[in-house]
Amino acid sequence: MGKIKVLDNMTIQKIAAGEVIENPASIVKELVENSLDANAENIVIEINNGGKSYIRITDDGDGIPKDDVSIAFKRHSTSKLNNINDIYSIMSLGFRGEALASISTVSKMEILTKTSGSEAGVHSHIEEGEVISSDIVGCPKGTTMIVKDLFYNLPVRKKFLKSDISEGNQINDIITKLVLGNYEKSIKFIRDGKTILHTSKNKDLLDTIYTVLGKDFANNLIQIDYKDSYIRINGFISNNNLYRGNRGHQYMYINGRSIVNSAISKSIENKYKSLIPINRFPIFVLNIDIAPGEIDVNIHPTKQEVKFINKDRVIGTITNCIERYLLSSCSIPQISMNKDNQKDAKSELPKLYNLNDNDLDKASNITDEIVVRDFITNGYNEIENLEIGNNLDFKFSNNENKENLIESYKLINESDKNFKSNDPNSDNINDEILIEEQTIQDQLLDINPIGRIFNTYIIAESKDEEKIFFIDQHAAHERIMYEKFKKEYEEESITVQQLIVPEIIELTNSEMNKLLDNIKIFIKLGFDLEEFGSNCIALRGVPLVFGNPKGRELFLDILDNIDFEVKSSYDLKVEKIMKISCTKAIKSGDKITDSEILALLKDLRSCKNPYTCPHGRPTVIEMSKNDIEKEFLRII
Template sequence: MSKIKILDESTIQQIAAGEVIERPSSIVKELIENSIDAGSDNIIIEIQDGGKSYIRVTDNGEGMNKEDIELAFKRHSTSKLQTVEDIYNVLSLGFRGEALASISSVSDVEVLSKTKNSDIGIQAFVKNGHVVESNSIGCPKGTTIIVRNIFYNLPVRQKFLKSSNIESNHISEIINKLALGNSKVSFKFIKDGNIILKTPQNNTLLNTIYSVLGKDYHKNLIPINYLVNDLKISGFISNNNLYRANRNHQYLYINGRYISNLNLSKIIEKQYKSLIPLNRLPVFILNIELSPNEVDINIHPTKQEVKFVNSEYIYNNITNIIREKLMPSVVVPEMKPFNNKGEDKNPLPELFDSLDYTDKIEDKKDEKDINIIVKDLALDTYTLDNYTGKKEVFSVVDEKEKLSNYNKKYLNISSNKSLYKDEVVVEQKIEDILLDIKPIGRVFNTYILAESKNENKLFFIDQHAAHERIMYEKYRREYENEKIITQGLLYPEVLQLTNQELDMVNENKDLFEKLGFILDEFGDNSIALRGVPMIFGEPKIKDLFLDILDGLSKNIKNNYETKIEKIMKISCTNAIKSGDKIDNLEIMTLFEDLKKCNNPYTCPHGRPTLIELSKKDIEKQFLRIL
């Protein structure tokens, strides 16, 4: 007797349903997509008990007659495809003809539907893909599908369902994704009798975002509208003031269909480097419209994973438009003035896991808390050309100063790359903010005060964050132009390393040399550091190099560019610190250097370099205005 047997139809349907219907939110997704495909512009979703006992989706679409209902619940029956070739031109959200059959095989289904040309509607009860009862009934045009007792015949699957609250959250997430991808459709979500979400009908995406995500998103978004050949990219991206700890608020759509594409997300996130804090991610809602035959959506049952025929073309255009729109829209954070209630305590995340790169303000008892320079600092008096600052941390040495500041302790050894004759001209992308303000003093030996000439605003500039940005951009610019100058140490610094650290050095030796470090093995797990990038001035060389090794060893992928970024950011911790005293001349140099940065608004780790306080906010505190 044969061991192999043909499964009965009921078992086949339940197994197939398990691939399509994972939980109540899967049912909601399939029913809403059917409603959208039916031309609905008003969809109401009602659930009870997290959708485990009751789901109702009502639309005002085309509706179905009795024959349509009987066919709709048969497996592989669809109105959206005729041949296999149609898959590559399909624009509807659903097309396989599996969803309704799968739903009816694991739950009790009731359908009420009426077409535009019918005088009366149809009520039908469906089990396992078969209409077991039907009646004529009065109902409005469109379709209502009620699903009860999900997984009643699969008790093991029922046990894997989470609490009603968790299942409701999954449903809410699905509705949010579909609402943001279909702003012309009105959505109403009712949970246990309470309206959770209501979006306007025939409205703009921005208003839908306001309804779904709230005003904090609404006011921090940059519009995207890009068209090249047959590719259109539209939607919104966040500015540098809006970011989250995960990708839950990143919404990508292909021809209106929500997708999950990690490569696309990472390409967009890359443009936010140094604009938002480390370990934080941007928010975006983007729809990519292209010819259906340029994308394959039939590679996963949920249709959320896609493959592009020409992915590089898509990625390059995404990169270009994000870069073009993001930098001009960088905003200066506004200070929340004098919050006496102690609200909004939300400290910045640690910028690095093991190293404290966020400079802390030291409480120096022998200094006054506030040291305001009252006089005007005469913005036009000092320039970079005639600056000879006293502190090494401000010494950014070019070829004209090879030996002037280093002949006591250093021998100058240029790298084998050609030296540059003129400073690299950086494309100015800053707005008029920094061009319109002038420094007027300092407070707490940490923050430079600057006053707006025209806008009645006061700015606080973090001297440490600003100098980190200046050093980082200059270091990166020198690297990209292969013009890093190495300063040789008169007395090599010998570092004793562990086996793991020595392996890390050997693995990245070529990278260190490209970045301006000269080092040799010294035997017995030691290395001799003979040269460092001249831009660092006189750092604590041993501590700096060990910090770089620690940074490379923690959570770092084997990616050359990523390692370069990390080394540069760690190296910039040699910038001036909070609590360091700097004079008027040094303040002006710092300010002038900051204005020349491509991105003067954040440090390399994403912290703001400056924040603003308006005259109006100050006057409110003095009760001059109400």
Template sequence: MGNIRILDEKTINKIAAGEVIEKPASIVKELVENSIDSGAKEIIVEVKNGGISYLKVSDDGCGIDNEDLETAFLRHATSKIKNEKDLESIATLGFRGEALASIAAVSKVEMISKKSDDSIGSRIEIEGGKILSKEYCGSKNGTTITVKDIFFNTPARLKFLKSPSKEGMYITEIMQNLALSHVDISFKYYLNDKLIFATKGDGDLKSVLLAIHGREVIKNLIQLNHIGNIATIKGYIGNSSIAKGSRSGQSIFVNKRYIKNKTITAAIETAYKSILTINKYPFFVVELYVNPEFVDVNVHPAKSEVKFQDDNGIFKDVYNGVKNALLSQNLIVDIQESKQNLLKEIPKIDYEQQKISIDFDMNESIKEERTIFNNNYENRKENNCVDKKKEETIYNNNVEDITKKIDDKISFKIPKFEPLTIIGQMHFTYIIAEGENELYIIDQHAAHERICYEKYFDEYKNTGIYSQSLAVPIIIDLSISEKQLVLDNIDFFKQFGFEIEEFGGNSISIRSIPVIYGNPNTKELFMEIMSILNNVNNERTNIIDKTIYTLACKSAIKAGDKLNYKEMFELIDRLRYCENPYTCPHGRPTIIKMTVNELEKKFKRIQ
């Protein structure tokens, strides 16, 4: 006798519920999404004990007709779509008609609802999918659902729930994203009788961000506003000050639906490349608006993923939107805001010392010295703060042919900050300079690394990296697998300026190397690039990026290198024309500044 049978309705519902309802946060998500779809202007969510024993969602939306009350809890019962065709352009958050049935199958539910046209409301009570009672009752307009004892009839699932505080955290995260994605609705969210946040529903995303993430985040946001080929990109991205060690500060909304999506995350993080340090993730709340016909929302049981018709197009639109927003910003770190507040480190001078220095100040010889300094200073100012045309002549007369080609291109670009007057070099590491109203400190290595990085990147994209022939080829001995790796990647090395030939045994001969400043150790550089190639975890774009970083890093002047004025001047000038002059390729700042106003405050000239 055969032993395959159709399961009974109750078991089917419990299995289906398992897909939709994973934890209390899934119930909150489904109920609030229903409230949003109902056209509510105000949604109140109350949660106790991580939602495991109690949660309540009430709204002032359209309400449910008395006649529809039981139907709403049946599987595949929905008012949001009518047929298969409607699936192609879904404009509501819900569409499957599964959520209420799934919730009711695994908990104890009470729903009270009233439509604004009706004079009386209705109440229904369901436990484990079974209707216990239904009656008319007094009610305000809208719907209130109370869910108690989740998974009371599926102990195996109950066991897998985390602690109430952890489950509460999941709910908070979901609530934050629901509020962020619907800024025209006022949300009030209580956890264990404590108001966690309230939003005004005034349509302003920044005010919701303030309610949820606080003032520090608000101060460090960059607005997005980009119309791409497929998607319109809106929202906010954070600067490096609010980047995190994890992806917890990231929200993506597609047509107001909170989702997770690798393509969009990758596009945003790629745009941030070389702005953030390694292991730092950007903060962002990114909204995409896409024609519903080009996006399939029916691909995940919890509706938390979507599929785009053109993933590449979405990547490009998001990348461009974020990149443009980042480039439009002046990302020079304020000395005041930088973590190591340098000026605070200066020890206070005690009164006795101060007196001595004042006495000294009155000394004639010191006064004289100061005049000399001032004269020098004025001369220097004249020498350095030349007009743009003069600057370019000095600059162009002093560069080699190869770099000139690129510099010609650079001169069409717009400088990212004002021309600076060099004051001097400190510690053979920092260039001190002044602008019209600001004092600037430039990290010479980080700045030069950025310049070299962009130069090599440009060369790589356009012509391949310029190479120089060696008078005497360098022979390098390798292991069998290393040699194979090099031979398999001859063209890759060529693009980076290395001309390589096979030499007897396990050796190779390097005939040309990339044009690099200074005197780098060729073998060391070559082996470093090989180890990038050898790392199986590196993807192709990553390999190219890392190789360019390596060339830039080896090329850049080091901390401790003494620079003359001309060198400092050229360095700053080239930095001004970089696409992103504010950080080195690893995301560390290249330049910090302080305004005259801030200096005067420090010296108590002004309050």
């Protein structure tokens, strides 16, 4: 007898079901997506024991016709496809006809359903994928699915289920994704008899975020809305004050489908580098709408991944859009002594501009209107280059001539005004975006330094807004130095140093193919290389990075990251720029003079992002007069 044999049908079905149904959360996801596809407006999800013993999904959707119930639980039976070409125009969440068949193969199921045109509904029991009984009953329009005893016929799979709490938490995570992606629906979640979540039908995504994730999330989000002829992007991203230790709060939807896409997530995270602390992750709820023919949704058993025809265009548009909104909305963290005295979530959101399909290109050409001088990096020895506007109330502790300083400030301000008014490119700058770029520094423009504490923190006052600010001298100088080095490096033309002895690098077959596909990028970045035998290359020339030749290490870094749109060797040297700026910056405990403080604040205002150091720590924090007076019981 031969070794190869054909498996029996039930074994085949159970193996196939295991690809789709991993745990109770998988069942909840599939059934709720069916409800959404059936145009349900109200959905109730009930579970017991983490969903292992009982799951019930009730909706008021279209229902299933009585005659279709008998075939709805057979494999590959679906109402959403007629032929293979329909896959390329899919807008529904489900389409392969595997969910009901898979669930019914590994559990005991009941269905209660009625369509709007029927006088009565049908109540059926299903086991092992077959309808074992069916009755005509009275019921409202819609469908109720009941799933009991998951994996009762697969005891080995049942052993691998986690505790009731863990499985219930996974269901909670799935429901959170479904709710945020369908905020216009009413979804109720009942866990072991207790209502955990109940959202109303709402046109406002922010309100849903507030309900599901809480006030702290909603208070620190930036709304984005972009549209061109190819793609629409809208939703919310976190500002520089909101982040988490993992990617658990990154919600992404393609045409309403919740997906995971590491390339998009990493490209977004790259835009937060130096804005949030290292090893922390941004939060976002992004809805991406694109023509269904531009994506392939049929590449993963649970449909959590999609493939883009033009991946570079999609990722490039998303990251450019996020960068514009993010940089225009950084803010100073607030010290609040009374946490209950916070404004409503909506009122805390920054006022943002809306981008159209031409604004991104315009925004990328905007140059800083503030004249950036190199004063602070030259040891603070040229006080005549300072610019502090009208903030002249600084109390000098040494014998500097204040009157001469004031006259110098006035001259500098006048020269800046003349420079700006004569700028031949000023008419080409998008006014709406320019306003936002100016308001980034508004909080820092009108502050008066009044002292320092612990030889580390500068104290400044804003009388108009009745606030005081604490500036970390080391973090602030780090930011200034970081942007200086970054600008120098990005604008530096590539210098190639030829090697006396070529460096031979062995590659795997896949690495070699990747190199050959992207050879022009390596040449552009300053590498002089050629093939050297099978899966080997010879480096004959390498780029100079900060005055030092960088060969094997930089080459392999770029090769490893080429899939994530490496456009320059700077993309891989952020950490080095951070290190250089850190080592050359003023340290905590260093005593600096009054003129150095003024220079530090002036250069900090000129930074594109003055609010965090390169490591993501705040440079400035603020406290309101209102909070101080509450502590002294002046107000209640």
